[in-house]
Amino acid sequence: MxxxxxxxxxxxxxxxxxxxxxxxxxxxxxxxxxxxxNGAGKSTLVKIIAGNFAPSHGTIELDGERCAFHRPRxxxxxxxxxxxxxxxxxxxxxxxxNVFLGRELTRSLGPLRIVDYAAMRTRAAAIFxxxxxxxxxxxxxRRMSGGQRQAVAxxxxxxxxxxxxxxxxPTAAISVRQVAEVLDLIRRLRxxxxxxxxxxxxxxxxxxxxxxxxxxxxxxxxxxxxxxDTSPEQVTGLITGAIESSFGRAA
Amino acid sequence: MTGTPDSTSLETAIAxxxxxxxxxxxxxxxxxxxxxxxxxxxxxxTLLTDTFATERNLFNVTRNFxxxxxxxxxxxxxxxxxxxxxxxGASVVLSAVVIxxxxxxxxxFWLSALAALGAALLVGLVNGLLIAFVGIPSFVVxxxxxxxxxxxxxxxxxxxxxxxxGPDHAVLxxxxxxxxxxxxxxxxxxxxxxxxxxxxYRWTRWGQHVFAIGGNESAAVMTGIPVRPIKVSVYMFSAxxxxxxxxxxxxxxxxxxxxxxxxxxxxxxxxxxxxxANLSGGEGTVAGAVIGALLIEVIRNSLIxxxxxTFWQGAFIGFFIVLVVAFDRLKALR
Numbered sequence: 001m002x003x004x005x006x007x008x009x010x011x012x013x014x015x016x017x018x019x020x021x022x023x024x025x026x027x028x029x030x031x032x033x034x035x036x037x038n039g040a041g042k043s044t045l046v047k048i049i050a051g052n053f054a055p056s057h058g059t060i061e062l063d064g065e066r067c068a069f070h071r072p073r074x075x076x077x078x079x080x081x082x083x084x085x086x087x088x089x090x091x092x093x094x095x096x097x098n099v100f101l102g103r104e105l106t107r108s109l110g111p112l113r114i115v116d117y118a119a120m121r122t123r124a125a126a127i128f129x130x131x132x133x134x135x136x137x138x139x140x141x142r143r144m145s146g147g148q149r150q151a152v153a154x155x156x157x158x159x160x161x162x163x164x165x166x167x168x169x170p171t172a173a174i175s176v177r178q179v180a181e182v183l184d185l186i187r188r189l190r191x192x193x194x195x196x197x198x199x200x201x202x203x204x205x206x207x208x209x210x211x212x213x214x215x216x217x218x219x220x221x222x223x224x225x226x227x228x229d230t231s232p233e234q235v236t237g238l239i240t241g242a243i244e245s246s247f248g249r250a251a
Numbered sequence: 252m253t254g255t256p257d258s259t260s261l262e263t264a265i266a267x268x269x270x271x272x273x274x275x276x277x278x279x280x281x282x283x284x285x286x287x288x289x290x291x292x293x294x295x296x297t298l299l300t301d302t303f304a305t306e307r308n309l310f311n312v313t314r315n316f317x318x319x320x321x322x323x324x325x326x327x328x329x330x331x332x333x334x335x336x337x338x339x340g341a342s343v344v345l346s347a348v349v350i351x352x353x354x355x356x357x358x359x360f361w362l363s364a365l366a367a368l369g370a371a372l373l374v375g376l377v378n379g380l381l382i383a384f385v386g387i388p389s390f391v392v393x394x395x396x397x398x399x400x401x402x403x404x405x406x407x408x409x410x411x412x413x414x415x416x417g418p419d420h421a422v423l424x425x426x427x428x429x430x431x432x433x434x435x436x437x438x439x440x441x442x443x444x445x446x447x448x449x450x451x452y453r454w455t456r457w458g459q460h461v462f463a464i465g466g467n468e469s470a471a472v473m474t475g476i477p478v479r480p481i482k483v484s485v486y487m488f489s490a491x492x493x494x495x496x497x498x499x500x501x502x503x504x505x506x507x508x509x510x511x512x513x514x515x516x517x518x519x520x521x522x523x524x525x526x527x528a529n530l531s532g533g534e535g536t537v538a539g540a541v542i543g544a545l546l547i548e549v550i551r552n553s554l555i556x557x558x559x560x561t562f563w564q565g566a567f568i569g570f571f572i573v574l575v576v577a578f579d580r581l582k583a584l585r
Contacts, residue, residue: 073475088473090466092533093459101463102474104456114454156474 003028009058018044031196033210040216050082051075081157085168096124096137127155146174147181281527282539289546316548317437318496323522323540325492333465333532334389339493341400343512346371346497348404351413351507360419371494379483414506427502437499449537465532
């Protein structure tokens with residue numbers, strides 16, 4: 001059974017058709033690369049899965065159960081987490097505070113409920129350890145490298161044992177060494193059985209880490225292939241439209 | 252698998268932080284340097300003048316600075332959330348006029364004080380709603396409110412001075428002008444507000460969220476922080492501190508005039524900024540606000556005692572604002 005199954009997802013914004021009839025399956029522990037040119041509908045698809053928009057048509061199933069997300073919180077409760085492109089981090093706060101942003105742990109002190117920094121630091125440190133990241137919970141995010149910042153954003157998704165993690169351009173605008181770090185982070189998530197949707201423009205990163213590659217063009221799914229069965233040239237052709245479509249036998 | 256030298260245990264990772272020693276941590280704080288400047292000025296004045304370190308003068312200094320410091324705590328909260336509140340001076344006069352008019356009409360002190368605080372909170376509520384829910388920039392909203400609330404105070408008082416406060420006259424004057432254990436009452440109020448706010452900043456989710464909103468508002472929205480209600484609460488808190496200061500100032504002065512609190516917002520913002528509040532949001536401390544206000548008052552007082560024309564006050568305070576922020580910038584560059 002598929003972990004995440006999209007069936008016939010369409011989305012209109014007035015007369016504009018952002019997505020038409022997109023169907024995709026994602027297995028547990030599978031990394032799917034979602035590619036496409038600017039405006040191809042990648043962000044719209046991710047926002048539908050993450051509960052930011054409701055689809056105009058089509059269904060989302062998680063572990064065989066049909067879901068209707070009205071808010072991002074609903075998707076989060078169902079086990080879908082998003083790492084946003086700008087990471088949604090507060091530079092002025094520590095790594096631990098960022099991991100727990102909006103979900104701070106508290107304990108009671110008499111009649112008061114106070115923030116439990118010790119518990120947050122311990123938990124954050126444990127998550128960083130499983131990610132084999134050297135990020136320290138007390139460090140301010142402002143002083144971190146791009147790779148460490150990614151680790152903080154990814155650690156946030158691991159607070160609630162997610163089923164699916166959506167990552168929007170995690171390797172854009174960071175150094176080569178940090179890209180390797182982030183790809184390792186993605187592999188560690190996969191090894192924990194988490195399904196990952198990786199949105200990226202960077203062909204080498206997608207080929208390095210993804211099991212499957214799907215291509216969107218003008219709101220339609222034009223390819224869904226196993227990574228070993230394709231090549232960067234073919235994917236480029238599919239993105240630009242030089243190649244019409246390509247669907248592997250894997251279903 | 253234990254041979255890797257870089258394998259750090261969980262405990263050490265938790266304990267580690269980029270600030271290595273407590274000393275370097277303190278030295279990195281703008282508050283520390285501003286405090287040092289205030290202490291140096293204090294010592295210099297004690298040595299240079301016979302009038303500074305007298306009980307009477309110190310009593311005046313501490314009381315004068317308390318009003319600005321109380322409001323600087325509210326302002327620091329607004330600035331930490333990424334906004335600004337230009338209407339605090341107007342909230343002071345509105346609160347003062349409301350308590351004055353109420354007490355003059357014979358109402359007891361506590362009821363009049365509640366009405367005054369209510370008026371201030373209403374100002375903050377309107378500010379907050381317009382900023383958080385309508386999306387108008389805080390600078391614009393509070394600039395408009397500055398004009399609106401002061402005008403309201405003129406209308407309420409009919410621009411007449413109030414100096415008769417009905418049956419509880421003595422209570423009001425005692426509150427603003429009196430002392431407890433030798434400490435001026437406004438300073439006691441300041442200490443209470445400072446302690447409570449420091450706890451709110453550090454130990455509550457509200458405090459975390461205020462600083463998160465100032466650090467990256469869209470991140471706060473995406474992580475599900477109730478950004479709008481928190482913003483409203485921040486402007487209400489700022490207006491509340493102005494309302495409290497207004498009541499205390501009436502008690503101290505013994506009268507209400509409608510020019511009360513005029514351009515006070517500038518002194519308050521200056522105190523907050525000198526104390527380390529970052530106008531781009533996400534930074535600020537209660538101690539900084541109090542020490543910033545203290546430095547401004549010490550400068551003001553020292554210029555008077557040293558016989559320098561009061562016309563120079565603005566120049567000195569302006570100089571310090573830029574100096575402190577430039578100092579912080581230089582540290583960041585290094």
